[in-house]
Amino acid sequence: xxxxxxxxxxxxxxxxxxxxxxxxxxxxxxxxxxxxxxxxxxxxxxxxxxxxxxxxxxxxxxxxxxxxxxxxxxxxxxxxxxxxxxxxxxxxxxxxxxxxxxxxxxxxxxxxxxxxxxxxxxxxxxxxxxxxxxxxxxxxxxxxxxxxxxxxxxxxxxxxxxxxxxxxxxxxxxxxxxxxxxxxxxxxxxxxxxxxxxxxxxxxxxx
Numbered sequence: 001x002x003x004x005x006x007x008x009x010x011x012x013x014x015x016x017x018x019x020x021x022x023x024x025x026x027x028x029x030x031x032x033x034x035x036x037x038x039x040x041x042x043x044x045x046x047x048x049x050x051x052x053x054x055x056x057x058x059x060x061x062x063x064x065x066x067x068x069x070x071x072x073x074x075x076x077x078x079x080x081x082x083x084x085x086x087x088x089x090x091x092x093x094x095x096x097x098x099x100x101x102x103x104x105x106x107x108x109x110x111x112x113x114x115x116x117x118x119x120x121x122x123x124x125x126x127x128x129x130x131x132x133x134x135x136x137x138x139x140x141x142x143x144x145x146x147x148x149x150x151x152x153x154x155x156x157x158x159x160x161x162x163x164x165x166x167x168x169x170x171x172x173x174x175x176x177x178x179x180x181x182x183x184x185x186x187x188x189x190x191x192x193x194x195x196x197x198x199x200x201x202x203x204x205x206x207x
Contacts, residue, residue, distance in 0.1 A: 032187055036086065039093045040194075057193075058100045058135050060122055060156060065138035065172050066101075072136075072186055073099050088190050100132075104152075114143050118152035122159050130163050134197055138170045166196035 003010055017027040020038035028034030059069050075087035089097045102125045104118055112120075118137070137156045148154055157167045168189060 036091060039091065057097060058102055058125070058132050060102050060104055060118070060125070060135065060137045065170065068170065068172075068182075069099070069136065069138070071182070072189060076183060076186070088193070091190065092194050100129075104138075113150050114140075114146070114152040115150050115155040119155040119159055122156055126159070126163050130165070132165050134166045134168065134193060135160050136168050136170060136193070138172055141171050144171055168193040168196060 015029065017029055018031050018034045020026040020028070020034050020040070026034070026038040028037065059065075061069065071087075073087055073089065075085045075090070088094070102121065104121050118139075122137075135156075137153055137160075139153050139156075143152050146152070153169045157169075160167045170189060
């Protein structure tokens with residue numbers, strides 16, 4: 001595909017600014033720096049849903065994922081050039097979110113597949129408390145490409161979606177000492193999870 005004479009098949013669009021308020025006065029050439037500086041657009045534009053309890057996100061974790069999820073929640077502050085220093089809640093203007101941990105056994109019962117272990121553990125957890133706005137499920141890297149019938153994430157997602165809880169998955173191999181690429185993984189996960197929350201933002205009250 002190329003431009004030939006007056007016939008144009010490729011048109012280069014002009015650069016645009018990302019806007020972070022209805023008046024379009026808060027702008028940035030790049031999405032993530034603007035999001036960190038200005039936060040999301042004001043309530044009423046991204047979504048109307050406001051839950052009757054604080055935002056609650058269960059973390060269904062294989063043991064090694066704890067540090068990664070702590071960085072996600074609280075941000076990375078060890079290196080001044082990291083771009084996710086404030087963490088998920090502060091960047092998206094969420095007040096007092098609750099992150100509740102449910103550990104998935106790394107060494108399941110004999111003859112149990114990873115999918116069965118995740119499905120059973122999550123089902124038992126939700127039978128005691130299913131009032132959550134979203135869920136983060138961590139899986140081992142070697143389990144990510146298992147067939148659908150054996151894939152722990154797909155089985156976890158099925159159980160959670162049946163309970164009306166949107167899901168974001170994380171691979172444990174991402175959980176390494178702080179390095180330059182980790183901030184971008186955290187950025188992508190935070191944007192995906194916030195989108196699955198339908199852009200919830202505003203005051204959060206407890207009844």
